[in-house]
Amino acid sequence: MDLTKSSAEDLKALHVEAAARFDGLRGRNLSLDITRGKPSADQLSLSDDLLTIVKPGDTNDENGTDLRNYGGLVGIPEARRLFAEYLGTTPERIIIGGNSSLAMMWDVISNAMTYGVPGGEGPWRDQNPKIICPVPGYDRHFAICERLGIEMPTVPMTPEGPDLDAIRALVKDDPSVKGIWCVPKYSNPSGEVYSDATVKALAEMETAAPDFRLLWDNAYAVHYVGDAPAEIADIMAACEAAGNPDRAIVFGSTSKITHAGAGVAMLASSPANIDDHIEKITFAMIGPDKINQLRQVKFFKDMDGILDHMAKHAEIIRPKFEAVINALESDLGGKGLATWTNPKGGYFLSVDVVDGCATEIVKRCADAGVKITPAGATFPYGKDPNDRNIRIAPTLPSVEEVASAMKVFTAAVEVVCVEKLLSET
Amino acid sequence: MDLTKSSAEDLKALHVEAAARFDGLRGRNLSLDITRGKPSADQLSLSDDLLTIVKPGDTNDENGTDLRNYGGLVGIPEARRLFAEYLGTTPERIIIGGNSSLAMMWDVISNAMTYGVPGGEGPWRDQNPKIICPVPGYDRHFAICERLGIEMPTVPMTPEGPDLDAIRALVKDDPSVKGIWCVPKYSNPSGEVYSDATVKALAEMETAAPDFRLLWDNAYAVHYVGDAPAEIADIMAACEAAGNPDRAIVFGSTSKITHAGAGVAMLASSPANIDDHIEKITFAMIGPDKINQLRQVKFFKDMDGILDHMAKHAEIIRPKFEAVINALESDLGGKGLATWTNPKGGYFLSVDVVDGCATEIVKRCADAGVKITPAGATFPYGKDPNDRNIRIAPTLPSVEEVASAMKVFTAAVEVVCVEKLLSET
Numbered sequence: 139m140d141l142t143k144s145s146a147e148d149l150k151a152l153h154v155e156a157a158a159r160f161d162g163l164r165g166r167n168l169s170l171d172i173t174r175g176k177p178s179a180d181q182l183s184l185s186d187d188l189l190t191i192v193k194p195g196d197t198n199d200e201n202g203t204d205l206r207n208y209g210g211l212v213g214i215p216e217a218r219r220l221f222a223e224y225l226g227t228t229p230e231r232i233i234i235g236g237n238s239s240l241a242m243m244w245d246v247i248s249n250a251m252t253y254g255v256p257g258g259e260g261p262w263r264d265q266n267p268k269i270i271c272p273v274p275g276y277d278r279h280f281a282i283c284e285r286l287g288i289e290m291p292t293v294p295m296t297p298e299g300p301d302l303d304a305i306r307a308l309v310k311d312d313p314s315v316k317g318i319w320c321v322p323k324y325s326n327p328s329g330e331v332y333s334d335a336t337v338k339a340l341a342e343m344e345t346a347a348p349d350f351r352l353l354w355d356n357a358y359a360v361h362y363v364g365d366a367p368a369e370i371a372d373i374m375a376a377c378e379a380a381g382n383p384d385r386a387i388v389f390g391s392t393s394k395i396t397h398a399g400a401g402v403a404m405l406a407s408s409p410a411n412i413d414d415h416i417e418k419i420t421f422a423m424i425g426p427d428k429i430n431q432l433r434q435v436k437f438f439k440d441m442d443g444i445l446d447h448m449a450k451h452a453e454i455i456r457p458k459f460e461a462v463i464n465a466l467e468s469d470l471g472g473k474g475l476a477t478w479t480n481p482k483g484g485y486f487l488s489v490d491v492v493d494g495c496a497t498e499i500v501k502r503c504a505d506a507g508v509k510i511t512p513a514g515a516t517f518p519y520g521k522d523p524n525d526r527n528i529r530i531a532p533t534l535p536s537v538e539e540v541a542s543a544m545k546v547f548t549a550a551v552e553v554v555c556v557e558k559l560l561s562e563t
Numbered sequence: 564m565d566l567t568k569s570s571a572e573d574l575k576a577l578h579v580e581a582a583a584r585f586d587g588l589r590g591r592n593l594s595l596d597i598t599r600g601k602p603s604a605d606q607l608s609l610s611d612d613l614l615t616i617v618k619p620g621d622t623n624d625e626n627g628t629d630l631r632n633y634g635g636l637v638g639i640p641e642a643r644r645l646f647a648e649y650l651g652t653t654p655e656r657i658i659i660g661g662n663s664s665l666a667m668m669w670d671v672i673s674n675a676m677t678y679g680v681p682g683g684e685g686p687w688r689d690q691n692p693k694i695i696c697p698v699p700g701y702d703r704h705f706a707i708c709e710r711l712g713i714e715m716p717t718v719p720m721t722p723e724g725p726d727l728d729a730i731r732a733l734v735k736d737d738p739s740v741k742g743i744w745c746v747p748k749y750s751n752p753s754g755e756v757y758s759d760a761t762v763k764a765l766a767e768m769e770t771a772a773p774d775f776r777l778l779w780d781n782a783y784a785v786h787y788v789g790d791a792p793a794e795i796a797d798i799m800a801a802c803e804a805a806g807n808p809d810r811a812i813v814f815g816s817t818s819k820i821t822h823a824g825a826g827v828a829m830l831a832s833s834p835a836n837i838d839d840h841i842e843k844i845t846f847a848m849i850g851p852d853k854i855n856q857l858r859q860v861k862f863f864k865d866m867d868g869i870l871d872h873m874a875k876h877a878e879i880i881r882p883k884f885e886a887v888i889n890a891l892e893s894d895l896g897g898k899g900l901a902t903w904t905n906p907k908g909g910y911f912l913s914v915d916v917v918d919g920c921a922t923e924i925v926k927r928c929a930d931a932g933v934k935i936t937p938a939g940a941t942f943p944y945g946k947d948p949n950d951r952n953i954r955i956a957p958t959l960p961s962v963e964e965v966a967s968a969m970k971v972f973t974a975a976v977e978v979v980c981v982e983k984l985l986s987e988t
Contacts, residue, residue, distance in 0.1 A: 186619035194611035422669035
């Protein structure tokens with residue numbers, strides 16, 4: 139029954155029922171949190187052998203360099219080799235950093251603001267820079283831009299990736315449009331996987347800015363909940379083939395593979411961009427924690443080791459995603475109050491409710507003891523113009539907790555959206 | 564015999580002897596490196612228990628937080644407590660970071676350039692900023708300023724610390740003088756320890772800039788080669804007592820205590836500065852590697868653990884410092900060609916030779932297989948106006964290698980300085 143077509147009388151009856159159900163759930167004094175994309179403790183425990191895998195007397199890299207000492211700005215050779223394969227590139231095109239890919243993104247963009255990038259015309263901050271943000275998207279990406287004073291034109295997501303026509307219209311004539319945020323695989327939060335055609339078009343499209351950058355946050359390269367990781371086209375190769383070799387800057391990390399706070403981050407790009415990045419970070423650091431890089435390599439050994447490990451993550455996460463989808467389908471299916479994505483990987487699901495209801499739904503859930511990511515967080519400046527998108531992050535709690543939280547959520551969706559429909563009749 | 568007062572004939576004879584000695588050393592095909600302040604392998608091995616000290620099932624902090632997961636921007640509570648004692652402050656005034664105090668310095672100054680600091684009048688970059696550099700000093704400090712376009716007026720070092728009258732003259736009327744680099748204990752490279760009077764004066768002096776900062780790089784807080792670590796006055800307490808509570812920003816790390824690439828860094832300051840710093844770094848990171856913080860705390864247990872550990876470092880480093888001093892005294896003592904410091908801690912010794920000779924001495928040493936820090940590195944822009952200061956870094960090689968390198972060095976000093984004296988007769 140599509141409630142958007144129901145009579146006021148039917149809606150009132152439904153509201154009485156849903157409100158009673160919601161009040162019953164609220165009375166249970168829940169304390170549940172589905173706000174952040176954090177691994178659960180049992181996921182983290184999969185990597186506990188990491189803690190003691192590098193032992194005294196075993197702290198040299200394959201070239202004999204003592205990793206306990208200073209230096210090694212680009213990362214250790216065996217880590218560059220393994221994670222080059224992980225990101226689909228070659229070792230000389232990758233830098234292995236500290237524990238945070240977000241920090242590498244900040245470094246890239248804040249340095250671009252102050253110093254510019256190869257092929258450009260000086261500091262971005264002198265050029266009224268804009269970075270395109272597909273929405274819904276990742277709040278941390280938006281926060282970097284907001285902090286640095288970068289404008290954020292938005293484009294909608296489609297099942298194939300961000301809307302290409304909308305992007306082309308933005309980049310074609312305006313040289314101040316300097317880049318676009320992309321989470322190409324299991325996009326945050328809606329889970330889309332960029333199609334080959336999207337990757338090719340982003341690599342090839344004409345941009346007024348000579349220094350346009352695809353900020354390619356491949357955060358979920360092997361983080362699947364389906365049968366196997368999705369394959370995406372090689373963005374760096376596509377950019378090179380298109381005559382835009384410096385366009386893509388690819389980020390990744392092992393934060394959601396090993397230990398979230400103690401993994402390693404990586405940046406891959408063209409030789410010109412890598413040289414430029416090294417020159418920039420030389421002023422700010424001596425070198426990353428190379429012992430921790432060795433830990434990750436010893437733990438996985440090779441790319442098959444990473445894939446075997448991620449199959450274990452998938453087994454833990456899959457039932458949580460299923461619990462979300464099951465709740466949405468059984469409680470809200472066919473009612474016309476919400477649409478949602480059914481991602482095959484990543485850390486999030488995304489729900490669009492009746493326009494104008496998202497903030498109130500999140501508030502009601504909080505009143506009932508269920509914390510949900512603030513409405514609007516998936517849009518620049520925290521402002522969803524339609525107040526309709528809500529991000530669900532089911533990985534941290536147990537399956538049972540996810541199911542309990544979703545009961546509250548779907549009841550809140552029903553109550554709030556029906557109130558909204560009633561107010562409009 | 565003071566050679567600066569010798570006859571040309573005596574100098575010529577001496578030069579023949581010294582040149583022959585130098586050529587003999589050069590013929591030995593040495594390959595020695597006393598350029599960088601790196602710990603030696605046996606120092607690093609003192610901390611190898613660190614590698615496996617955090618074990619599976621033992622990864623929560625004292626509040627029960629799972630340190631394997633994201634978060635914890637300010638550091639774990641037990642690390643804040645231990646390193647607060649280490650830096651002489653209280654836990655709420657310290658942030659424990661990643662593996663690099665240099666990165667924290669970069670963050671502080673680059674953020675000050677873009678956003679300003681508490682008590683100031685906006686971004687430093689709009690105010691033609693200057694940071695005072697005591698010379699000789701640390702090349703990495705100078706590199707940060709040079710990169711960020713900050714002018715570097717210099718002041719000379721004295722045995723009590725940087726020359727206070729020179730500093731006062733710079734800060735008194737010019738609000739664009741925003742700070743001064745200080746290595747208060749075992750100053751890099753000359754090893755001075757700031758006197759209590761110097762600390763007090765720096766805290767109390769009037770500055771035209773309302774947002775003047777003491778960039779207090781306490782890199783060698785417990786790194787002694789004498790009998791015990793020197794004591795210095797508490798700069799944060801002195802600033803607070805003087806009514807300048809936000810003046811000091813204190814940096815430190817365990818890089819030269821545990822593993823140089825895999826230690827933890829720290830920043831201590833007033834509540835206003837700490838809050839400001841947290842707000843700034845929130846955009847660039849989720850949190851530091853908290854597991855590695857736990858490693859350091861478990862390894863030391865308490866401040867006594869740190870001091871016991873540093874006594875072992877002192878035993879390894881002391882003979883190397885002595886080898887340098889012995890070579891300088893026996894080969895160059897009383898000749899008037901060079902003066903030097905005899906630091907009781909830190910990682911460096913500093914030699915001043917006859918004006919105009921430092922670059923040539925370093926070059927001759929390189930020709931003979933002994934790498935020495937480039938002349939000028941201890942001055943902003945790598946330019947020693949008198950071309951006389953040379954930094955000696957004896958910690959990385961063995962005692963025997965230090966002694967061999969110093970034989971080459973002292974011979975090169977004698978040859979080059981005598982040539983210089985001859986050219987002026």
